[in-house]
Structure formats: structure tokens, C-alpha cells
Amino acid sequence: MRIAISALVGVLLAAVASFGAVQLASASQKDPVIKPLYNYGSR
Amino acid sequence: MAAGGRTWRTGWPLPALTGLGLGLLVLGPGLAPGFVLSYDMVFVPDPGFTPWTFGVTGTVPRHVPSDAFAAALATVLPGDVAQKVVLLAVFVMACMAAASLVPSPRILPRLAAGVCYAWNPFVAERLLLGQWALLLGYAALPWVAAAAADADARGGGRRLVRALLPAAIGGFAALTVSGITALAVAAARRRGAGVLRVVLALAVLSLPWLVPGLLRAGGVPGDGGAVEAFAARADTPFGTLGSLLLLGGVWNGETVPAAYGNAVTSGVWLAVVLVALFAYGRWCANTDAPWQRGLAGAAAVGFAVAALGAVAAPVLEGLIGLWSGFAVFRDGQQYAAPLAVVVAVGLGVAADRAAQARLGAVTAGAVLAPVVLLPSLAWGAAGQLRAVDYPDDWARARDIVHADEQPGVVLLLPWAAYRSPQWNHGRRVLDPLPRYLHRRVIANDAVTVDGTTVAAEDPRAVRLDPLIRSGAALTEALRREGVRYVAVDDPANAGSQARRLAGAKVVLRGRDLVLYRIDGAADVRDERVPTAAVAGAWIVTGIAIVWSWLGSAITLGTPLLGRNPRRRVD
Numbered sequence: 240m241r242i243a244i245s246a247l248v249g250v251l252l253a254a255v256a257s258f259g260a261v262q263l264a265s266a267s268q269k270d271p272v273i274k275p276l277y278n279y280g281s282r
Numbered sequence: 283m284a285a286g287g288r289t290w291r292t293g294w295p296l297p298a299l300t301g302l303g304l305g306l307l308v309l310g311p312g313l314a315p316g317f318v319l320s321y322d323m324v325f326v327p328d329p330g331f332t333p334w335t336f337g338v339t340g341t342v343p344r345h346v347p348s349d350a351f352a353a354a355l356a357t358v359l360p361g362d363v364a365q366k367v368v369l370l371a372v373f374v375m376a377c378m379a380a381a382s383l384v385p386s387p388r389i390l391p392r393l394a395a396g397v398c399y400a401w402n403p404f405v406a407e408r409l410l411l412g413q414w415a416l417l418l419g420y421a422a423l424p425w426v427a428a429a430a431a432d433a434d435a436r437g438g439g440r441r442l443v444r445a446l447l448p449a450a451i452g453g454f455a456a457l458t459v460s461g462i463t464a465l466a467v468a469a470a471r472r473r474g475a476g477v478l479r480v481v482l483a484l485a486v487l488s489l490p491w492l493v494p495g496l497l498r499a500g501g502v503p504g505d506g507g508a509v510e511a512f513a514a515r516a517d518t519p520f521g522t523l524g525s526l527l528l529l530g531g532v533w534n535g536e537t538v539p540a541a542y543g544n545a546v547t548s549g550v551w552l553a554v555v556l557v558a559l560f561a562y563g564r565w566c567a568n569t570d571a572p573w574q575r576g577l578a579g580a581a582a583v584g585f586a587v588a589a590l591g592a593v594a595a596p597v598l599e600g601l602i603g604l605w606s607g608f609a610v611f612r613d614g615q616q617y618a619a620p621l622a623v624v625v626a627v628g629l630g631v632a633a634d635r636a637a638q639a640r641l642g643a644v645t646a647g648a649v650l651a652p653v654v655l656l657p658s659l660a661w662g663a664a665g666q667l668r669a670v671d672y673p674d675d676w677a678r679a680r681d682i683v684h685a686d687e688q689p690g691v692v693l694l695l696p697w698a699a700y701r702s703p704q705w706n707h708g709r710r711v712l713d714p715l716p717r718y719l720h721r722r723v724i725a726n727d728a729v730t731v732d733g734t735t736v737a738a739e740d741p742r743a744v745r746l747d748p749l750i751r752s753g754a755a756l757t758e759a760l761r762r763e764g765v766r767y768v769a770v771d772d773p774a775n776a777g778s779q780a781r782r783l784a785g786a787k788v789v790l791r792g793r794d795l796v797l798y799r800i801d802g803a804a805d806v807r808d809e810r811v812p813t814a815a816v817a818g819a820w821i822v823t824g825i826a827i828v829w830s831w832l833g834s835a836i837t838l839g840t841p842l843l844g845r846n847p848r849r850r851v852d
Contacts, residue, residue: 242642243296243389246649250300250397253650254307257657276775277698279729280321280411280534280710282515 301377305370310661316669323412325365329353330720337494348415375421376400384630394648395630403530410537419449419456430464431573434476443830450487470576489819511731513591518548540658562628580620587617675792690766690803694725764806768798
């Protein structure tokens with residue numbers, strides 16, 4: 240059980256670390272304004 | 283038996299909690315009050331049960347029955363909470379279902395499978411594309427595989443219907459993916475009764491969308507010209523096939539997670555996937571369980587279908603030419619879902635072997651690898667999934683339209699299916715107004731990808747298309763077509779609609795929506811699908827679902843699928 244809890248905590252810690260990195264990277268970005276306006280998407 | 287039962291009871295909470303944790307991390311800012319609107323993901327406050335919800339209005343029933351499910355859930359929960367419950371359920375189910383297939387009493391290997399299945403490029407790209415209904419079916423796919431393996435056993439039919447229920451809610455795409463998987467697994471056991479039960483279960487659960495789809499006036503649409511638009515594409519350095527193997531490769535380049543596809547993390551992820559596939563292959567070779575080979579076969583078939591549009595587009599175009607229903611294979615990447623099951627279970631098997639060899643770090647690494655290698659899925663996919671409120675103008679427009687007892691439909695302008703509204707942080711989304719209003723809305727349901735446009739399918743949109751594109755005055759023609767309201771929900775980019783709607787009365791002019799009313803609109807009816815047939819389809823499906831739960835004392839301590847597959851394969 241301790242191993243399992245450790246794994247769970249590990250997943251959470253990894254995700255939190257990842258989140259922090261991503262937040263830092265995206266902090267300076269503005270909202271995406273995707274053009275052309277009415278497309279479903281682009282390849 | 284007691285040991286098996288104990289194993290199960292102690293086995294499911296941690297995968298469930300892990301799935302919940304992963305879901306919370308993924309949604310992040312999307313958990314705030316409000317709606318997460320991204321591409322095809324549209325939830326609205328107070329959704330209604332309208333004829334459109336059930337595909338009776340003659341439109342293609344792509345949203346059946348998932349919209350009805352969302353509306354049903356919103357009768358007991360606020361609409362935005364219902365959305366979050368559905369999205370979190372995807373992660374919880376995915377983690378639990380994949381973990382349940384790993385033949386190990388150890389929790390870490392099972393968590394490795396669960397985490398891998400719930401956190402990978404497939405989930406990320408389909409979530410960003412807003413395909414929550416497909417993901418519902420994806421989440422339960424490991425359960426479907428296990429249930430299909432036992433379909434011919436006593437109670438197997440019931441277990442199969444229960445396992446297919448999330449896919450049935452998801453609709454045609456989710457059920458097609460699950461159907462391929464279930465048929466491959468059942469066929470591998472070479473028992474006709476099992477295959478027959480799978481076919482029957484799929485047929486009965488498909489009725490809510492199959493009946494309106496087949497009975498609509500325009501039949502089943504299929505634009506063969508759009509094959510290349512929706513074909514899988516490379517989002518890693520390993521080409522299209524390599525990207526599909528890594529569970530990515532979505533057609534839409536805008537829905538690839540931030541920073542995904544660089545050479546370093548893709549290379550490591552490729553190594554993880556190859557190890558997982560190798561472990562799965564060894565497991566198949568060393569055990570005598572045909573369903574494992576069936577699942578591998580489903581993954582191979584799914585991979586071939588996923589690649590078809592990219593490597594042999596003329597073949598798929600030819601098939602669609604023969605029967606338009608083959609258009610369901612156009613969006614290829616979604617058929618990589620069975621491969622995701624194999625990769626996840628294989629990773630769990632590999633982690634179990636590492637645990638047996640007392641390589642604890644390797645086992646823990648297998649659990650963490652999917653998250654570490656795809657960090658940008660965290661926190662709303664790096665901030666892309668955020669909760670927003672619908673503008674006040676929309677609520678005012680709804681009050682006006684719903685208070686009006688005069689007949690007539692609503693026409694939606696600008697004449698396009700998708701929007702990138704500022705109130706949604708510029709994120710692209712299928713226009714929510716047809717779901718937001720309880721009155722029939724005619725919108726241009728043609729979709730454009732780069733320079734390719736898939737033709738509109740709503741018969742009334744098709745009829746109005748030339749008029750609206752002509753630039754001519756609209757009011758008189760719309761009155762004859764039974765249009766009571768015209769909603770312009772992107773006024774800043776809508777151009778000179780006012781000139782074309784001379785004679786229509788502006789009943790609401792807001793920053794986010796302008797609403798015109800056309801008095802004296804003719805009473806024009808949709809070419810409806812027979813309501814009795816659709817009602818009959820729902821009744822038959824409902825009876826099958828109720829039957830599947832009868833006689834099974836479903837508790838959290840009872841295996842959802844009956845026998846635990848672990849005991850069968852060890």
C-alpha cells in the first residue's frame with residue numbers, strides 16, 4: 240500500500256511540476272486568435 | 283474466489299482515485315464555474331429535449347444520443363457541473379478499465395496501464411478537439427474487450443451491453459470503434475454465439491442514431507472529397523504511421539498539445555510504446571487466451587483503418603463512393619483507440635515483469651512516464667481548456683425567443699458552423715446556439731478545413747445556402763422559408779447584415795449577439811423522420827439497457843464484468 244501511495248504521490252508531483260513548467264512557458268502568451276475565423280481547423 | 287474478490291475490492295479504488303486525480307489535473311482551469319467550449323465540445327445551460335436532440339428534424343444525427351444524455355444529466359445538475367462530471371468520468375473510467383486488464387495482483391503495474399490509458403496523445407488530442415462522446419466510449423473500451431471475451435458465457439450478453447453503454451451514449455463514432463474491438467475479440471475465440479451476441483448488442487445500442495440516420499430524407503451523407511482533410515497527419519518526427527503508433531496523429535493541427543512532438547520526448551515515448559508492444563506480444567505468446575490475440579487483432583485493424591485515409595486515400599474514397607456510410611472511417615485517428623488499450627496493458631505487463639525482477643524504479647517509471655512525457659496535457663492542456671460563461675446577450679436572446687409562441691425557426695449568421703468568439707478566449711468552437719435555444723435553429727453545418735469544405739447536411743441549410751451566399755436581400759425569402767428570428771452571434775465580423783435584413787425588426791442589439799425578428803413567417807415544417815420509429819428505437823434500446831442491469835447485483839465490490847480477467851490469464 241505504501242508503494243501504491245508513493246506512486247500516486249509521484250504522479251501528482253510529476254504533474255504539478257509539469258504544470259509549473261507549462262505555466263511558465265505559457266505565461267507570456269496571449270489568448271489565441273485563430274484565423275480564419277470560421278474554419279473547423281487546419282492541418 | 284475470496285482471494286479474487288478481495289483482490290478486486292482492494293484493486294479498484296486506487297485506479298479510480300488515480301483517474302480522478304489525472305482528470306482534475308487535466309481539466310485544471312476548466313473546473314472553475316462555467317463551460318469548457320472547444321471545437322466539438324458544446325455544453326449549454328439548461329439544454330432542452332427538442333426534436334433536434336433526437337435527430338427527428340432531418341439533420342444527420344451525429345449528436346444522438348450524446349446530446350440527450352447531456353440534457354438528461356443537466357436535469358439533475360447545473361449544465362456546467364454536468365460537463366465536468368462527464369469529463370472527469372472519462373478519466374476515472376479509463377484508468378479503472380485499463381488497470382483491470384493487467385494480469386497482476388500488484389497495484390503499480392495496473393496503475394501504469396491506467397495512467398498510460400488515461401494520459402496519452404490520443405486522449406489529449408481528442409479532448410482538445412472536444413470529442414467527449416468519443417472519449418466516453420474510449421474510456422470503457424478495455425471493459426468492452428473483456429466483456430466481448432466472455433460474450434458467449436452465461437450472462438455474457440448482459441455484461442457486454444453494460445460495458446458498451448458509455449460507447450452507446452457517445453454515439454456512432456464511439457460505438458464503431460468499440461464494435462470493431464468487440465467483434466475482433468469475440469471472433470478470436472471462434473465461438474459463433476459470442477460473435478452473434480456482440481452483433482446484436484451493437485445493433486440494439488445503435489438504434490437511437492441508426493434509425494433517424496437511415497430514415498432521414500437525405501439518407502446517409504458521405505463526402506468522399508473530404509478524406510484527405512480528415513486523414514491522420516504526422517505530429518511527431520516519425521511520420522504519419524509513426525505518429526499513429528504513438529497514439530497521436532489527429533487530423534487537426536490546432537489540437538496537438540503544446541510542445542508535443544519534439545524529437546526528445548517523442549523518441550522516449552516511442553521507446554516506451556515499443557517496450558509495451560513487445561511485452562504485450564510476449565504475454566500473448568506465453569498464455570493461452572485467445573481474447574488477448576483478439577485485442578491485438580483489433581489494434582491492428584484499427585491501426586490499418588486509422589492509416590487508410592493517409593496512405594491510401596483513393597481506396598477510402600472509393601469505399602465511400604460505394605456506400606456513403608464508409609465516411610465513418612474518414613477521421614482515421616480515432617481508430618487507434620484499440621491500439622491504446624494494447625499499449626497501456628502492455629506497459630502494465632512490462633511494469634509487472636520489472637516488479638518481479640525487483641526493479642522498482644523501472645516500475646515506478648512506467649507509472650510516471652506518460653505524464654512526464656506529455657506534461658502539456660496538464661492544467662487544461664496548458665491553459666487551452668478554460669471555463670467561460672455565455673454572454674448576457676445570449677441569455678437575453680433566449681428569453682425573447684422562448685417567450686415567443688409564434689412558429690418559425692431561428693437562422694444563425696454568420697453562415698458558418700464554427701466560431702472563435704472573444705468571450706471564449708478566441709478558442710474555436712462549434713456554434714452553441716442550436717443547443718442553447720430550444721427552438722429549431724438552422725445553421726450552416728458545412729465544415730471547412732483549410733481549403734476543403736464538407737458540404738452542408740441539414741436539408742434546410744442546403745436549401746438556404748445559395749440565397750445566403752448570394753448577397754441578396756434576405757428578409758422576404760426568409761419569411762417564406764419560415765424563419766422567425768435571425769441571430770447574428772458574431773456581430774463584429776458579420777459584415778453588413780442589417781442592409782440585407784431590411785424590414786426585419788431588431789429585438790436585441792448587444793455586443794455579442796444581434797437578434798432580428800421577421801414577422802409573418804410562413805409555417806414551414808422540417809422533413810421529419812417518423813417520430814414513432816425514433817421512439818420505438820429508443821424504447822428497444824432502453825429495454826435492452828434495463829435488461830442488462832437486471833439480475834446483477836451491481837456494487838462496487840462486484841466485478842463489473844463478472845470474472846476478473848486476471849484469474850483467467852494467469
